[in-house]
Amino acid sequence: MARFDTNRSAEMEVFVRVIDLGGFTQAARKLRLTPSGVSKLISRLEARLGSRLINRTTRKLTLTEEGQAFYQRAVRILGEMEEAEREAASGATPRGRLTVNSNIPFGMLHVMPLIPRFLAKHPDVTLDLVLTDTLIDLMQERADVAIRAGPLRTSRLVARKLGSSRMVVVGAPDYLARAGIPKSPADLAEHRGIGWTFPRSIRGWPFKRGEHTEEAVPPPAARASDGEIARRLALGGVGLARLALFHIGPDIEAGRLVPVLQNYNPGDREDIHAVYVGHTAPLPARVRAFIDFLAEHVRVSDPALKRAGDGRWKLA
């Protein structure tokens, strides 16, 4: 239909150049146009505005009253456009507010320790770190990057894998002393578990049964809104929880939590991804910098879990 025919900014730019250089031909040279092109452009502008801006002969240019005012405004406007675009353009140096959303265990253990170094490297970046385990909408939350564990419900989001970790079902020693140690997934029905207040990508706990896996889950004694709360509940002896090894490794090694049903553990790894909004348009520099930084520095040690001679679990 109606097409975007008039290029106001170009008009202003040419107009200002003509005045600055004092002639159509000089301006044309500078702008890599032909004099006739400049002439037509100025004429177009004047015709559109309905009033003359430049009185011109072959030798002299003079601004009309309107031209004077328009020139001054145009100079300022062009400057502001320049500034706006420069500000918006991804400079070589990342800057601005970077909003990162991470799940709590990974955020606390792996992201937060890196932040001082990241901010030191990019002083113009301000970082907003939000820790949540619930699924979030990247855009709704105005987050640039989200860090999530578990299978991706992929969309047009792009994910960079940061690492992976095994999941372990654990219980506190005093809980296990009270409720007993489950020998098979079926025993879970007699136990109490720690569930989630939010829907998770995988519903139950997977266990190995021959070639396949089956799911089982103990009736929940409590629901946690994030992994860290779940861990604390488990430490307090509320019930069994299935948590990431990188998260509770130290607890296991210290004996505060004890893995159970390890021989049924399917050994699946839960991947941890940094996920961002992806490919259709260029990525802000600060986002790229942060993701690159994470990918470079995050090392999720995923040691084997072995039972020592005394029955205690050790990380190798």
Place this chain on the structure above:
Amino acid sequence: MARFDTNRSAEMEVFVRVIDLGGFTQAARKLRLTPSGVSKLISRLEARLGSRLINRTTRKLTLTEEGQAFYQRAVRILGEMEEAEREAASGATPRGRLTVNSNIPFGMLHVMPLIPRFLAKHPDVTLDLVLTDTLIDLMQERADVAIRAGPLRTSRLVARKLGSSRMVVVGAPDYLARAGIPKSPADLAEHRGIGWTFPRSIRGWPFKRGEHTEEAVPPPAARASDGEIARRLALGGVGLARLALFHIGPDIEAGRLVPVLQNYNPGDREDIHAVYVGHTAPLPARVRAFIDFLAEHVRVSDPALKRAGDGRWKLA
């Protein structure tokens, strides 16, 4: 070669519209574009800036950090462009400084009396009236309109005829009593004249000689820089002068100046024009208004010059 491909202002306008309306499709409707057009334009903009401005899914739009800043600036810049153009555009109402340059006799007798009414009609116009008889360069003097008598050395200037007046050779009674009354143009050699300090379009004084005209001019006793000075000199009896009838009509009627060589007067009329810079671009409203006003209200009465029974000259 290098073409003016990017239309920054259109980019900004579309971008702002998208944000305001909250969607590509709505913006497209409003802007009379297709959604795909909007999509590509935004993508172009982001690609040019090298950073994403809008995070988008099919349902939601969210501004990035850069987008936020760019949006606010863009809104302001668009407003300023609008204002600049509106200011520059020839509004319905004339405004601004109008510079008029007129020759002195006509300016004093016909222009100045009209000015109060003109300014009353157009309160937003400020008028600079300069009276000079020397030829001026319209642009050099930054004049919008010049009023000149005599043949036009036409250029790309446009002239509107305001009226015309006969020229008369006159002398003061006491001068004529001293020097005698010339009977033919040849007698002028024995007289003294009043010339001009500046080059005039016609050199000599034309006189009828049968079918043709010949030129003659008395040796100058003084030179005047404008018609009014010449008139005063003539009134003072310095010598003969050739002046416009509209200028010295009252002097003639009062007997302060006496026409001579009237039977040799070729009866040519000297046209009076309002001249302005013309056709290549639209005329500022204030200029058009002034010229129209002049053309409408100026009435150069050009009565016949007749000799009464008592030898005195009368205007009919």
Place this chain on the structure above:
DNA sequence: ATCATTTGTGACGTGAATTCAATATGGCCC
């Protein structure tokens, strides 16, 4: 008066931007 330089104009061709399909995606209700 002639000349060099600059602006203006008419016709033309180019290419970037827009449109028109068709596809992919997201959110919502069931």
Place this chain on the structure above:
DNA sequence: GGGCCATATTGAATTCACGTCACAAATGAT
């Protein structure tokens, strides 16, 4: 979990404004 509607994106075709080219007009200087 699956189908539907609205929306955004993509690729190919098309078009129309814009700048170029060649020529004319005009200005100011020598």
